[in-house]
Amino acid sequence: VMTQTPLSSPVALGQPASISCTSSQSLVYSDGNTYLSWLHQRPGQPPRVLIFKLSTRLSGVPDRFSGSGTGTDFTLKISRVEAEDVGVYYCMQGTHIPYTFGQGTKLEIK
């Protein structure tokens, strides 16, 4: 089970934001990688993976996004929120079958 907090996060432009995700079991895979991803979905758009393997940003993802964590506790940080960052953020684990998502965190501009 993946548990995200908070479920809603109003943030002022230019301010930092942080989303937490906790797994009920370790997400360290047999190959040594931790397959925890962070996704962002804007209204009317498909999800976009921002970070995979705990902390690796995908190509084109701004460096204001960073991922960190241990085997069960994870954090997505946005150093300075921009208007385009609004939407819902999900953590997702690909270590164990079934793959599962957190409930989602809605980021809004304050």
Place this chain on the structure above:
Amino acid sequence: EVQLAESGGGLVQPGESLRLSCAASGFTFSRYWMHWVRRAPGKGLEWLLSIIGDGKKTILHADSVKGRFSVSRDNAKNTLYLQMSSLRAEDTAIYYCVREECADNYCKKFDYWGQGTLVTVSS
């Protein structure tokens, strides 16, 4: 350029069947695991099914579709399929196909998602 384009969604009645397609282009389709994920209105994301590149192995992730949904692929046509039967109102969702990249020292990089196709199950 990698592209994934879902099609086949629409309005169906409860109990009916539907087949979704995902046309892939811009990469060697047969080398990639592919997946189906959905998002129901007002709800979160749900991982449904996965299929290996040669089509010989599939993985069911969601018990909610067990025995009703299946995944297949035609590598000659670069197309992924989701066969859905005994559809229920709770299957109403946008369905996305997803590509997974694997490299020497990692996998599970879900790097490309289609735009999705809407399935509405209603009488």
